Amino acid sequence: MQMGMIGLGRMGGNMVKRLRDGGHTVVGFDMNPDSARDVDSLEALVAALDAPRVVWVMVPAGAATDSTVETLAGLLDAGDIVIDGGNSRYTDDERHAELLAAKGVKFLDCGVSGGVWGAERGYALMVGGEKETFEAVRPLLETLKPEGEYGLVLAGPVGGGHFAKMVHNGIEYGMMQAFGEGFATMMRSEYVDDPAATMVSWRSGSVVASWLLDLFENATKDDPELKNMPPVANESGEAKWMVEAALGLGVPTPATAAALYARQTSRGGADDILRVVTAMRAQFGGHITKIDEIATH
Missing domain, CATH: 1.10.1040.10 (N-(1-d-carboxylethyl)-l-norvaline Dehydrogenase; domain 2)
Known part of the structure; x- marks a missing residue:
């Protein structure tokens, strides 16, 4: 198959490698000009893909994913498919699906596990969305998953993949x-x-x-x-x-x-809490904890 990958970091870049090794054609885009990107904009990525297009979004959850999906909604055509493979919150998926559906674009959310070892071992994939859309991109998913029976599941409707992840x-x-x-x-x-x-x-x-x-x-x-x-x-x-x-x-x-x-x-989030606890213990019971004593233990 042919696919566009947005985000060529540690996960996205290794996924591209595995897909290409599996015989698929991947057009890659990343904001970083020093990445191994094939095109320098989302517009160029969409133009480089044959319809119906499949575009995989692999960018940080939140604002970056929101912005990318919103831009794609204005660039893609009815029948195209967007897959969000980042760690988006499952509640964001319904909003993204509705935005794309208004343009006739289909949506899948995909929880991905495998880390930096995925290019070699394969990725565990948890997908949310319609079965018909899932089956349309199954060849890509089968290449990304580990060899064998397990590692790929259609977990449920939109949001189900990220909920499972x-x-x-x-x-x-x-x-x-x-x-x-x-x-x-x-x-x-x-x-x-x-x-x-x-x-x-x-x-x-x-x-x-x-x-x-x-x-x-x-x-x-x-x-x-x-x-x-x-x-x-x-x-x-x-x-x-x-x-x-x-x-x-x-x-x-x-x-x-x-x-x-x-x-x-x-990460130090409890420091102020424990200072209060230590101060109170000292007040009611005379329990004195000295900084230099802590450093020696």
Whole structure:
């Protein structure tokens, strides 16, 4: 098939590589003139594609995606297809679909997982939209997914793909937090001599074996105690959206919420909170915590 890709960063660029290796023709555009783009504007990208066109949007969620979809709505023709493969919030998808539908343009939202390894391993794809539109682009999706039976699903109507990816990322938060807590517990125990090697041993035969453990082994080969890794983890929004959605649906998500708060705390968000707690403890109980004592622990 032929497709246009908007956004040639770490994800988009690797997806283009996998698609081209699979025999598809891809016209790439990125705002960065130093990227490996084929055209220098959205107008040029649309002009380079044969109708009916397929355009994949792989830019940051929010304003960048909104602006790109709005521009495409004015450039594309009825029967064309837009796929949003970024991490947009599922509630944005309905708005984008309605905007494009007014011009006769079809829309799919696609949650993409695979990171920088996707070009080699393939990407897990969670799609939302009409089945007819999904089937029209299936050859592209089949090339992007991993080999084998799994890795591609039509999750539901518009919004379903990004909703599924949101839940996927919430689960990912919880899994990584659990591994981190286990590693930290072993690091502080006299009973485990090599926590990293112990966790790596779980890659075979264990019920917690996973690709995350494979990546953990990569990270600890040269730094088994992860001393060179900063103790700060950013959060990109999906876990927060999942907790909000779950609250609205009456679903308790304590593991996801705890992992989310741990990341926010790592970025210094709890400093003022803990200063208040420490100040109050000092007032009512005389519990004095000195800065130099903290630095030695």
